[in-house]
Amino acid sequence: MSWLLPSSGADSSGGAKGFSLVELLVALAVLAVLATAAIPAFDTLMRNTRVSAAANELISALFLARSEAIKRGRRSTLCTSADGEFCAQGVDWTDGWLLFVDANGNGQRDAGEARIRVSGAREAPVTIRGNAPVKSYVSYLPTGVTRTLDGALQMGTLTVCDRHAVRQIVISASGRPRLVAGGVCNR
Incomplete structure (x- = not known):
């Protein structure tokens, strides 16, 4: 038995090689059924990936803010920022954020206060919103705890969602x- 095919357009039994129209249509029908089943699963995978990436970037920035406050011995603030x-105050976390050393503790980046990290806006349909305590900023003290600008305890939830x-x-x-x-998407 040889693994080489004959060089002519016929197979070893003398018949023509190739697919019939019926075989081709059956193969296309099977492919269409498989694609119909796979597309919704792929869409779900893409949504989960987008949300996970945005959430991981934000939680990384929060861990960095906490460690920078401890390392530098100064308040560090992560706030919503459209321009970096x-x-x-008028934008949410979807529009981007800014991490900086808040030396004077006023919650605003002033001249001479170092920017540590900047992140731009998320692409639709991903949204990021915080509840009231963390709606526009999260501020860490040198001890690693979060406090509002007036010294009150600051804890809350940031929700990242895409449908x-x-x-x-x-x-x-x-x-x-x-x-x-x-969780629940608070659009």
Whole structure:
């Protein structure tokens, strides 16, 4: 038995090689059924990936803010920012954020206060929103705990979502952020 095919257009039995029209249509029908089943699963995978990436970037920035406050012995603030230069009260976390050393503790980046990290806006349909205590900023003291600008305890939840894919970043009383899968999208 030889593994080489004959060089002519016929197989070893003398018949023509190739697919019939019926075989081709059956193969296309099977492919269409498989594609129809796979596309919704791929869409879900893409949504989960987008949400996970945005949540991981934000929780990384929170851990960095906490460690920078401890390392530098000064307050560090992570705030909503549309331009990457200054904090903005009228925007949410979807529009971007800014991490800086808040030497004077006023919650605003002033001249001479170092920018540590900047992140731009998220692409739709991903949204990131914080509940009231963390709606526009999270501020860490040199001890690693979160406090509002007036000194009150600051803990809350940042929700990252894309339709049905949801991740929540919960900031505890000690200032430690943790990632939680699921929750309700607060669009």
